[in-house]
Amino acid sequence: MKQAFIPLLIVSTALIATGCDQKAPTSGSSTASAPAAAPxxxxxxxxxxxxxxxxxxxxxDNLEKEIAERAQGQSFPKEKLLEELIQRELLVQDAEQKQLDKGADVISRLEEAKKAILTQAEIENFMKTNPVTDAEIKAEYDSKIGGNNTTEYKARHILVKTEAEAKKLIAELDKGADFTKLANKNSLDGKEAQNGGDLGWFVANQMVEPFSKAVIALEKGKYTKEPVQTQFGWHVILREDSRAQTPPPIEAVKEQLTPMLQRKKVQAMLETLRKQAKVDILMPLKDEAKPAEAPKPAAADAAKPVTEEVVVEEEIKDKDGKTVAKEVVVEEVTEEKAPAAAEEKKPAEAAKPAPEKKK
Known part of the structure; x- marks a missing residue:
C-alpha cells in the first residue's frame, strides 16, 4: 500500500532543522567522519x-508540533508524518549520492537557510538571556493602562479634506443640523460614515494629539467651533460623554504586555548592532526618475512583488474583552501585486477610520 506525501509546504519549515539525524554506526565506522557539531x-x-x-x-516530535501550530490544532496521522520523514530522507540520500549538494546553487541556498536558522537562534538566545522583568511590565502597565489614562471619552467626528468643507459643516450645525446625518453624508471615514461618525469610547492617548486635545477641551454635548487638523484631514468633533476609567489589574493584561516588551527589547538590540556596524550600501535602492510621459504598465503585465509598510494595531484587553490600551506597530509586508488600475484606493479609504497615534 503506497503512502501519500503530506503537502511539502506544511512540513518544509519544520524539516529545515532535521540536522540531528545521524548514520547508524557500523563496526568499521570512525567518529572522526561525523560533523563535530552534530549530536x-x-x-x-x-x-x-x-x-x-x-x-x-x-x-x-518537532514536525508534529510544527504542523499543529501552523494548522491551528489540525493533526495528521502519525504514520503519515513518519512516512513523510522517511521519503524526505530517501530524497536527501539520493541527492547526496548524485552530489547535488556540491552544486553552487544548492550550496548558496543551504547557506541562506543556515543564516535564517542562525537569525532565529540569535533572537531566541537574546530573549532567553534578556527576559522581560516584572519591573518592566509594571512600568509599561503604568504608562499604558494604570497610570495616566483615567478618563474615557465618547465622541463622534466628521472627516473632510479641506478646512473650507469643515467650516461649512460647522455652519450647518450652528443652524441646527443633525450631526449624525452630516457625518453619514459627508465623512470620508468609511466606517464612521455608516454610523454617524461614532468613535465609541477611547482614552486620550489613543488619538493623535490635536484630536485628543480638542476632545478634552470640549464640554459634554458640544462640538468644535473651529475645524481640527490632523494628518488624516480636517475634523469636526462632537464630544458626547466622558467617564472615569477603572483600569484592570496588572495580572489581567500581563500576558499581553510581555510580548510587546519582548519586541521592543529585540528592536533595541538590532538598532544597537546597526549603529555599531560599518555598513556600505553598494547598490541604489530607488529607481531613477522616469519621464512623466513614460507609459504605465498594462494590467496584463506579470505581477511584481511590492513591499509596503502596514500599520498594525494590537489591542490590550481585560478578562471581559474590553479594550484598555492599544499598541501600534509598523510591519513590512511583501505581496504580489499587478500594476493595474484596481490598485487605486477609493476616496473613503484614503483616510484611516480612527486617527490613531503612530509610534
Whole structure:
C-alpha cells in the first residue's frame, strides 16, 4: 500500500532543522567522519532507520508540533508524518549520492537557510538571556493602562479634506443640523460614515494629539467651533460623554504586555548592532526618475512583488474583552501585486477610520 506525501509546504519549515539525524554506526565506522557539531543519534533515540541512517524521535516530535501550530490544532496521522520523514530522507540520500549538494546553487541556498536558522537562534538566545522583568511590565502597565489614562471619552467626528468643507459643516450645525446625518453624508471615514461618525469610547492617548486635545477641551454635548487638523484631514468633533476609567489589574493584561516588551527589547538590540556596524550600501535602492510621459504598465503585465509598510494595531484587553490600551506597530509586508488600475484606493479609504497615534 503506497503512502501519500503530506503537502511539502506544511512540513518544509519544520524539516529545515532535521540536522540531528545521524548514520547508524557500523563496526568499521570512525567518529572522526561525523560533523563535530552534530549530536550523535543512538538507536534508542531514533524512530526509524533508513539505509543505515537514523531519524531521531526529536525530529518527529518537532514536525508534529510544527504542523499543529501552523494548522491551528489540525493533526495528521502519525504514520503519515513518519512516512513523510522517511521519503524526505530517501530524497536527501539520493541527492547526496548524485552530489547535488556540491552544486553552487544548492550550496548558496543551504547557506541562506543556515543564516535564517542562525537569525532565529540569535533572537531566541537574546530573549532567553534578556527576559522581560516584572519591573518592566509594571512600568509599561503604568504608562499604558494604570497610570495616566483615567478618563474615557465618547465622541463622534466628521472627516473632510479641506478646512473650507469643515467650516461649512460647522455652519450647518450652528443652524441646527443633525450631526449624525452630516457625518453619514459627508465623512470620508468609511466606517464612521455608516454610523454617524461614532468613535465609541477611547482614552486620550489613543488619538493623535490635536484630536485628543480638542476632545478634552470640549464640554459634554458640544462640538468644535473651529475645524481640527490632523494628518488624516480636517475634523469636526462632537464630544458626547466622558467617564472615569477603572483600569484592570496588572495580572489581567500581563500576558499581553510581555510580548510587546519582548519586541521592543529585540528592536533595541538590532538598532544597537546597526549603529555599531560599518555598513556600505553598494547598490541604489530607488529607481531613477522616469519621464512623466513614460507609459504605465498594462494590467496584463506579470505581477511584481511590492513591499509596503502596514500599520498594525494590537489591542490590550481585560478578562471581559474590553479594550484598555492599544499598541501600534509598523510591519513590512511583501505581496504580489499587478500594476493595474484596481490598485487605486477609493476616496473613503484614503483616510484611516480612527486617527490613531503612530509610534
Amino acid at each position: 550523535v543519534v543512538n538507536k534508542a533515540d531514533a524512530i526509524a532507520v533508513v539505509n543505515g541512517k537514523y531519524i531521531a524521535k526529536a525530529t518527529f
